Amino acid sequence: MIYFDFAGYSDIAIGAAGLVGIVLPENFANPYAQGSVTRFWQTWHMSLSFWLRDYIFFPLSRFLLARLGRRWATPIMATAHLVTMGIAGLWHGFTTGFLAWGLWHGAGLFANAQWSSFAKRRGLHMPTVVGLVLTFSFVMLGWVFFALGDVQTSVHFIARLFGG
Secondary structure (H helix, E strand, O other): OHHHHHHHHHHHHHHHHHHOOOOOOOOOOOHHHOOOHHHHHHHOOHHHHHHHHHHHHHHHHHHHHHHHOHHHHHHHHHHHHHHHHHHHHHHHOOOHHHHHHHHHHHHHHHHHHHHHHHHHHHOOOOOHHHHHHHHHHHHHHHHHHHHHOOHHHHHHHHHHHOOO
């Protein structure tokens, strides 16, 4: 439902703009068929994703790296991911659910970056189907926070999903 809602209004905007001669870029590129959280965000609501990356994540991480140095790169990257996606969550609405959704994705993006770096150094490769299942499951659990709107209800719902 969330995908069709977002993709639908984007398609309407692209079509309406096209009627008056304005060409807008595609905003969704098969996001649920991606093998990592990073690739999910590169194909989900691309105009918002790229804006967040270019105007919040890059400036914040560069500022902190210049201020604190490369020695603090890992906590700086964690902070930049969490702040960027926390803002993305609050952009959707000022509720604990949206904030939790944003922080969930910030943590996922940071974990994905850490895994990618570790796997590259060790010559490891995650099988495509494993990446697809993990990414899809991660994104689906995150939607619980987005859809239900508050953390307490969302955590209760997720616990029930897992038999709690």
